[in-house]
Amino acid sequence: PGSAGAPSGDLYLRVKVQPDPRFERKENDLYTTVPVDLFTMVLGGEVQVPTLSGHAVLTIPAGTQNGRTFRLRGKGMPSLRNSKQKGDLYAQVRVQLPEKVTSQQRELWEQLRQASGSE
Numbered sequence: 001p002g003s004a005g006a007p008s009g010d011l012y013l014r015v016k017v018q019p020d021p022r023f024e025r026k027e028n029d030l031y032t033t034v035p036v037d038l039f040t041m042v043l044g045g046e047v048q049v050p051t052l053s054g055h056a057v058l059t060i061p062a063g064t065q066n067g068r069t070f071r072l073r074g075k076g077m078p079s080l081r082n083s084k085q086k087g088d089l090y091a092q093v094r095v096q097l098p099e100k101v102t103s104q105q106r107e108l109w110e111q112l113r114q115a116s117g118s119e
Contacts, residue, residue, distance in 0.1 A: 028087025
């Protein structure tokens with residue numbers, strides 16, 4: 001309300017959206033990178049993708065190449081003008097190689113190399 005009987009005025013809010021380290025934002029779309037183990041990239045499987053409201057399950061097809069980007073429709077930021085509309089979430093998969101392998105695992109990798117003819 002206005003002072004001394006004056007009519008009601010307007011309230012202006014200045015909102016600052018804090019960045020989230022998991023995402024890069026471009027308008028209503030979000031971008032993220034998801035680490036995926038080599039076996040899932042080669043054989044296919046499912047991975048968890050972070051979203052604003054928890055996690056979504058992303059199905060990785062067999063033979064997925066490193067750096068491929070998947071679009072999860074409606075998992076981005078809500079529109080300021082229409083809260084029922086949301087942007088998309090783009091998840092780029094990055095292969096995560098094991099840092100250490102056992103001698104048995106190394107032997108199996110060597111067998112795979114020989115079987116593929118990549119010596």
